[in-house]
Amino acid sequence: MLSGAPAVTAPAVVAEGQEVLVQVPATSANLGPGFDSLGLAxxxxxxxxxxxxxxxxxxxxxxxxxxxxxxxxxxxxVAATILSTLERAGFSSPGLEIEASNVIPHGRGLGSSAAAIVSSVLAANALLPSSAQLDSQAVLQLCSTLEGHPDNVAPALLGSLAVSWETDRAYRSTIIPVHPDVVPVVAIPASELSTEAARALLPASVPHDSASANAGRAALLVHAMTSAPQFLFDATHDLLHQDYRAEAMLHSASLMRALRAEGFAAVISGAGPTVMTLAVGEDQAAATVAAVERIVHANDDGVDWRVLRLNVDTEGAKVKVHQR
Structure with a gap:
């Protein structure tokens, strides 16, 4: 080493013999008018x-x-995000064995990339010594930065309905309990859709009256999701993104419109192409499943759809640590 040159300190190595299990829920962003701000686990x-x-x-x-x-x-x-999260904290890996059990469909608007990022950051954080671990706000900030926005990340981390925003160059989120009568029903097509491709179809600006009307629907949607689900149909009407993206997912847009024509609160989940209906109670959830199957059969569009009746996840990501 040259005289006077600063010494290079090797990063600390996280301890061997650790095992961390992380489970993360799927998420649906936007929910109609809540573009880039609302997400549901x-x-x-x-x-x-x-x-x-x-x-x-x-x-x-x-x-x-x-x-x-x-x-x-x-x-x-997952591996790349774990390693980069450790590096951010000044640590390196002694070697990793990662097992990924994937249930969330990829490229369908159900938050698969957010789930991967959240699970990776939480796993890496758990591997660090306690003195180096991030707090919950720092975890949200890092995950949102890596994902590009918090609308899927926040409900994946915390569960329930997340309202997210950005202030002072920091991402913020708050979680609101969802009314127990709200039942998500998803129709998942076999084909994928790139979030980037869907976002590229959005215009640079929208008319002022559309933005104003959409703000009212988004406010109503929070009320409907938490206290008054009878307003879900009106509350899920969107004027900002779904119509602009329709050409990238014609079958999904057609199914959503057909369901809404029958009075169901159907939306495009995230950037699509999954169609999510926010049913009110078990009877409407069953009716939604039947309506999707009937509409798909009548259209005979050649698309394979998987229809699932889900629940709202209220806990978010779970982390279990074992020291061997």
Whole structure:
């Protein structure tokens, strides 16, 4: 080393023999008019198990969604995010074995990328010594920064209905309990849709009267989701994004419109192409399932749809740590 050159300090290495399990729910952003600000956690879960080894390498095994196509090395999103989160804290890995059990469909508007980021950041945070761990607000900030926005991240972390915003260059979210009569029903098509492709169809500006009307619907939606679900149909009417994105998911847009024509509170889930209906009570949830099946059969559009009656997840991500 040259005289007077600063010493280079190697990063600390997280302890071997740790095992962390993280379970994260699927999420649906926007819910119609709540563009980039509202998100709902639902009962469909991805799970990762992370073990620290002394191998010096990172391996990933995937079951379920993406098992035939996702990478199994450090380039996997979960692995890359864990390693980068450790690095941000000044630590390196002694070697990782990661098992990913994926249930959330990829590219369908149900928050699969947010679930991967949330599970990775929480796992990495749990591997760190307590003195280096991020608090809950820092976790939200990091996950939202990595995802690009908090609308899926916040409900994935905290459950229920999340209202998110940005202030002073920081992401903020608050969680509101959902009325027990609200039952999410999803119709998931077999085909994927890129969030970037869907977002690219949005105009740079919208008419003032559309923005004003949409603000009223979004305010009503919070009231409907929490206290008065009888207003869900009117509350889920959107004027900001769904019509602009329709050309990228014609079958989904057609199904949503057909359901709304029959009085169901149907929306495009996130950037699509999943269609989510916010039913009121079990009878309407059953009627929604029947209506989707009838409409799909009548249209005979060649699209394979999976219809699921879900619940609202009220707990968000769960972390279990085991020291071997």
């Amino acid at each position: 639902v009962t469909m879960y991805d799970t990762i198990t992370v073990r620290t080894t002394g191998s010096g390498t990172t391996t990933v095994s995937v079951t379920g969604e993406g098992e035939a196509s996702l990478p199994t090395d450090e380039s996997h999103l």
